[in-house]
Amino acid sequence: MLTIAPDIEVLARFGRALADPIRCRLLLALRQAPAYPSDLADSLGISRTRLSNHLACLRDCGLVVTVPDGRRTRYELADERLGHALDDLRTAVVAVESDRTCVENDDEERCR
Numbered sequence: 001m002l003t004i005a006p007d008i009e010v011l012a013r014f015g016r017a018l019a020d021p022i023r024c025r026l027l028l029a030l031r032q033a034p035a036y037p038s039d040l041a042d043s044l045g046i047s048r049t050r051l052s053n054h055l056a057c058l059r060d061c062g063l064v065v066t067v068p069d070g071r072r073t074r075y076e077l078a079d080e081r082l083g084h085a086l087d088d089l090r091t092a093v094v095a096v097e098s099d100r101t102c103v104e105n106d107d108e109e110r111c112r
Contacts, residue, residue, distance in 0.1 A: 005062065013061040018089075022046065023054050028090075030064060031083040034076035 005013065017023050025044055029035060035043075041051040055075060058064040063082060067074045077083055 010062075014063070014085075017058055017061045017063050020054065020057075022050070023058060026051075026054055026058060027063065027077070027082070027086055030075060030077050031086050034067065034074050036069075036072055036074055040075070 017027065022044065026040060029040060029043060037048060037051055037055065040055075041048045044051065055064065059066070063078055064075050065078045067076060
């Protein structure tokens, strides 16, 4: 049974998914259109085993779903609004100072 995750959990899952460049590429590809694993592996230039691990992570995060299609399984975004969220994140302006980096402080994590 599907349930709706609380706000903080949703953001944490989204962050986990976006923490890896391959998963970002997968989400952007699925934003364009649903796809089969073999096609995704070919278009991203990665092995099917590696792709399978990343798709499992995205499924566990609740961002993609599988759709049976005959003897094959197609992947797509779990909700069309995720595509809009990806577009918003992709085009958001992130202000970064070139002489500053995020470092871990003994007391707290923060950007200096």
